[in-house]
Amino acid sequence: MGIKTFCFIVFGGLFGCYAQEKPLSNPYFKAYDDNVIASMYYLDVSNTFRFVTSISDGSTLKVDLIPNHRQQIGMSVSYKFVDVSYGISPQFFNANKDNGDSKLFNISTRFIVKQWMQTLTFINQKGFYVNEFEVKFPFSDMRSTKIGGITSYIFNPNFSLKTIANQKQWQTKSSGSFVPNFAIFYTNLDLNDGPPSSQSDILEIALSPSYYYNFVINNQFLISAGVAVGGGINKVDSHISGVVESNISLKTGYNTDSFFAFLNLNYFAFGQNSNANIQLNDNISSINFTVGYRFAPPKKVEKIFETVHQKTGL
Numbered sequence: 629m630g631i632k633t634f635c636f637i638v639f640g641g642l643f644g645c646y647a648q649e650k651p652l653s654n655p656y657f658k659a660y661d662d663n664v665i666a667s668m669y670y671l672d673v674s675n676t677f678r679f680v681t682s683i684s685d686g687s688t689l690k691v692d693l694i695p696n697h698r699q700q701i702g703m704s705v706s707y708k709f710v711d712v713s714y715g716i717s718p719q720f721f722n723a724n725k726d727n728g729d730s731k732l733f734n735i736s737t738r739f740i741v742k743q744w745m746q747t748l749t750f751i752n753q754k755g756f757y758v759n760e761f762e763v764k765f766p767f768s769d770m771r772s773t774k775i776g777g778i779t780s781y782i783f784n785p786n787f788s789l790k791t792i793a794n795q796k797q798w799q800t801k802s803s804g805s806f807v808p809n810f811a812i813f814y815t816n817l818d819l820n821d822g823p824p825s826s827q828s829d830i831l832e833i834a835l836s837p838s839y840y841y842n843f844v845i846n847n848q849f850l851i852s853a854g855v856a857v858g859g860g861i862n863k864v865d866s867h868i869s870g871v872v873e874s875n876i877s878l879k880t881g882y883n884t885d886s887f888f889a890f891l892n893l894n895y896f897a898f899g900q901n902s903n904a905n906i907q908l909n910d911n912i913s914s915i916n917f918t919v920g921y922r923f924a925p926p927k928k929v930e931k932i933f934e935t936v937h938q939k940t941g942l
Contacts, residue, residue, distance in 0.1 A: 654786065655800070656787075657786075657790075657799045657800055658800055659796065659797050660795065660798070660885075661708075662925075663924065663925075664705065664923055664924070664925045664929075665794075665795055665796065665920055666703070666704070666706075666921050666922075667704050667921070668701070669701065669703075669713075669919075670701050670917045670918075671699070671734075671916050672699045672700075672914065673700075673734050673736075673751070673913070673914040673915075674694075674912075674913060675695065675772060675774055675815075675910070676694050676911045677693040677772070677817070677909065677910055678911075679691045679693070680909065692758070693772075694757055694759055695730070695753045695755060695772070700717050701715065701716065701718065702714050707929070708933050711737065717732065730754060730768070732752070732753055734750070735749070735750045736750075738793045738794070740789065740790055743781060745779075745780040745793070746778075746779055747778040747779075748777040749774065749813075750775050751772070751912070752772070752774075753771065754769070754770070755769075755770070756770040769819070769820035772815060772817050772818075773815065775813070776811065776812050776813030776814055777811070777812065778810065778811045779811075780809045780810075780838075781808055782805050783805050784803060784805035786803045787799075787803045787804055787841075788803070788842065789805075789840065791842055791850070791881070792842070792854070792877070792879055792892075795883070795888050795890075795920060795922070798850075798883045799842040799844055800844060802841070802842060802844045803842055804839060804840060804841030805840055807840055809835070809836050809837075809838055809875075810834075810835050811833070811834045811873060812831075812832070813831075813832045813898075814829070814830070814831055814832075815832075816830075817830065828865055829865060830863070830910070831863040832871060832898045832910065833862075834859060834860030834873035835858050836856040836859070838855060838856030838875065839854065839855060839856075840854035841853060848882055849880075849882055849883075850881055850883075851879070852877070852879040852881070853878050853879075854875070855877075856874065856875040856876075859873065860873060862900050870900070871898050873897070873898055874896075876893075876894070876895045877894050877895075878892070878893045878894075885922065886922050886923065887922075888920050888921075888922070889917075890918055891915075891916070892915075892916040892917075892918075893916075894912075895913050897912070898910040
C-alpha cells in the first residue's frame with residue numbers, strides 16, 4: 629500500500645509579518661506574490677548513512693544503511709502565507725514495489741524574510757537494508773528520524789533565491805550571491821530490536837560558505853547552480869569529532885507569468901573526520917520535478933486574506 633503524506637504549513641508569526649511586505653521594484657527579478665500558485669510534483673528523497681570503522685587487522689570496515697526507496701507524486705497550492713501540499717507513493721513506481729511496510733514522511737519548507745532564509749526539514753523513514761561486502765541484509769523495522777534546518781543570508785539583493793526555493797519570483801537578469809549557511813541537524817537511528825543500545829543519537833552542526841548563481845538564458849529559461857563546503861562538529865552518542873559539510877544544487881527551469889516547470893537536484897552530505905574511531909557519514913539526496921500554474925485569486929479568497937492581513941499583519 630502506498631504511503632500517504634499530508635503537509636499543511638502556515639507561515640505566521642514574525643516570518644509572516646515580514647514576508648507579506650510589498651516588495652520593492654527590482655529589474656533583476658519579477659515577483660508573483662499576489663498570485664495563487666498551483667503545482668504538481670514528483671519527489672524522490674532519501675537519507676542514507678555509512679558507518680566506517682577500523683577493525684583489529686588494520687583494515688577498514690564500511691557498512692551502508694540504505695532506506696527502501698519511496699517515490700512520491702503530489703499536488704500543492706500556495707497563496708500569501710499559506711502552503712498546502714498532499715503527496716502519495718503509488719505502487720506503479722518500481723521503487724515502491726516489494727517494499728513491505730516501508731514508510732517515508734518528509735516535510736521541507738523555507739521561510740524567506742528579506743535577505744534571510746530559514747530552511748526546515750523533517751524526515752522519518754522506516755525500512756532499511758544494510759549493504760556490507762555487496763551483500764544486502766534487510767532491517768524492515770529500522771527507523772531514522774531527522775529534524776533540523778539551515779539558516780542562510782543572501783548578500784546580493786539582486787539575486788533571487790526564491791527563484792530556486794519556490795516560484796514566487798523569477799530571475800530576469802543573471803545574478804549570483806555569496807550565501808553563508810549555518811546548519812544544525814538531529815538524527816535518531818533505531819534498529820527497533822529491543823535494547824536501548826540499538827539506538828544512536830546524532831547531532832551535526834556546521835558553518836559553510838556557499839555561492840549560488842542564476843544564469844538567465846532568455847525570458848523563459850534559466851539554469852541555477854550552487855555549491856557549499858564547510859565544517860563543524862559531529863556528536864554520535866558520546867563520541868565527538870570534526871565533520872565536513874558539502875551541498876550541491878542544480879536547477880533548470882521554464883517560466884511564463886502563468887505556466888512554469890522545473891527540475892531541481894540537491895545533494896547534502898555530512899562526512900566525519902577520517903581520524904574518528906567510528907565515522908558516520910550522513911547524506912540527503914532529492915530529485916524534484918514540478919509543473920505548475922499561477923492565477924489571480926478568487927475575489928472572495930482575496931478579501932478573506934486581506935481581512936486576515938489587516939487584523940493580524942500576516
